Amino acid sequence: MHEVLAVVLRIREGRAGALLWQRALDPDAGRWALPGGTLGPDEDVETSVRRQLAEKVDVREVAHVEQLSVFSDPARVSGKRRIATAFLGLVPSDADPELPEDTAWHEVEDLPATAFDHAAIVAAARDRLRAKLSYTNLGFALAPAEFTISALREHYVAALGHEVSATNLQRVLTRRGLLEPTGEVVPSGRSGGRPAAVFRFTDRGMRVTDAFAVLRPPARPGGPRDGVLP
Amino acid sequence: MHEVLAVVLRIREGRAGALLWQRALDPDAGRWALPGGTLGPDEDVETSVRRQLAEKVDVREVAHVEQLSVFSDPARVSGKRRIATAFLGLVPSDADPELPEDTAWHEVEDLPATAFDHAAIVAAARDRLRAKLSYTNLGFALAPAEFTISALREHYVAALGHEVSATNLQRVLTRRGLLEPTGEVVPSGRSGGRPAAVFRFTDRGMRVTDAFAVLRPPARPGGPRDGVLP
Numbered sequence: 001m002h003e004v005l006a007v008v009l010r011i012r013e014g015r016a017g018a019l020l021w022q023r024a025l026d027p028d029a030g031r032w033a034l035p036g037g038t039l040g041p042d043e044d045v046e047t048s049v050r051r052q053l054a055e056k057v058d059v060r061e062v063a064h065v066e067q068l069s070v071f072s073d074p075a076r077v078s079g080k081r082r083i084a085t086a087f088l089g090l091v092p093s094d095a096d097p098e099l100p101e102d103t104a105w106h107e108v109e110d111l112p113a114t115a116f117d118h119a120a121i122v123a124a125a126r127d128r129l130r131a132k133l134s135y136t137n138l139g140f141a142l143a144p145a146e147f148t149i150s151a152l153r154e155h156y157v158a159a160l161g162h163e164v165s166a167t168n169l170q171r172v173l174t175r176r177g178l179l180e181p182t183g184e185v186v187p188s189g190r191s192g193g194r195p196a197a198v199f200r201f202t203d204r205g206m207r208v209t210d211a212f213a214v215l216r217p218p219a220r221p222g223g224p225r226d227g228v229l230p
Numbered sequence: 231m232h233e234v235l236a237v238v239l240r241i242r243e244g245r246a247g248a249l250l251w252q253r254a255l256d257p258d259a260g261r262w263a264l265p266g267g268t269l270g271p272d273e274d275v276e277t278s279v280r281r282q283l284a285e286k287v288d289v290r291e292v293a294h295v296e297q298l299s300v301f302s303d304p305a306r307v308s309g310k311r312r313i314a315t316a317f318l319g320l321v322p323s324d325a326d327p328e329l330p331e332d333t334a335w336h337e338v339e340d341l342p343a344t345a346f347d348h349a350a351i352v353a354a355a356r357d358r359l360r361a362k363l364s365y366t367n368l369g370f371a372l373a374p375a376e377f378t379i380s381a382l383r384e385h386y387v388a389a390l391g392h393e394v395s396a397t398n399l400q401r402v403l404t405r406r407g408l409l410e411p412t413g414e415v416v417p418s419g420r421s422g423g424r425p426a427a428v429f430r431f432t433d434r435g436m437r438v439t440d441a442f443a444v445l446r447p448p449a450r451p452g453g454p455r456d457g458v459l460p
Contacts, residue, residue: 042304
């Protein structure tokens, strides 16, 4: 039996949250589980995960979805063997999708009792996100459409689990051509501080941001933006 | 039913080759297929792919293996449904493993008649390799242990499918700390040319080479080398 599972992550109030639902029935009744379920006979895993996610959350709110990994330890669930294709999904922090009664966001670093091997799958998704933030523009799928650098920094700190300086974050993302100013400013949160510039991501589809320019294919009209050697 | 498949790639004489075996029996008798087979009841997909690869090639020659993707189109094979977890494997160009009679290297860009959806899986593996060459040190798994820049360039050109200048390749890999000179030189291939310096990769395990330093976790003793901002 094949199942699909989705780890949907969102940053809120400086914490990374995962979307989980509480199982009403055994096995593992009362424990919290990832959205997903059995692959249908007429669908591939991508179609299936979107169908099954839609039972828990408005999938239009999910800004990015990618295959994470296959989890296939023979002992991962008791009873009949289930092999899982897990996906990583990201929801921007300003989206607040309606959730069914059995479903809630839980802090990734403070999960409640989880079903099966789902805690390990959440950890794998967190690690994938951390890695990709460092060589892609994937922050676009966590941040709201427009943000100050200070607000963006909070998203990166929460996702990465360690401190990041706002100055360095702005410098590295700007140098790679990932950010652009909207031209707006907002009042500084600190009394007497200068107004803060508002930015947005230049792209809202994932791309590797820091590919060695010399190793990339020649630019095609309409193709992805060229990498630029620093 | 779940199966595992391996796309094992190797660069030779300026071409990327994939390891394929010719099916003796129907379905698709006579066509060329990827190594692999049905997942056993007591193994996970990683264990299974290594077991099944070992039937075709000395797996000690495979320098890198990673999960590629799940292929789950309901129509991908006729008859009973099979969901495949595909892996990418890389063999250095100076390895020349013994192969069984039914098995051979075939040029990725000039495949013979392939079984099922295996041509699409080979193409996905080629694309993954191309992408990863541009933000990781994965060249180590294609190149011999020691090489001139000119020889390394041939590997990159073959894997990427487009021209790369030796000067730029050396510059970008050196700047990222991926290459180090062995101290040896070899006679230039061109008459009258200067002797060419010999290099090796500094690491022989995969790492993201160009992660934004500010987004990486603080260095740990014994941990991976810090990224360095240019």
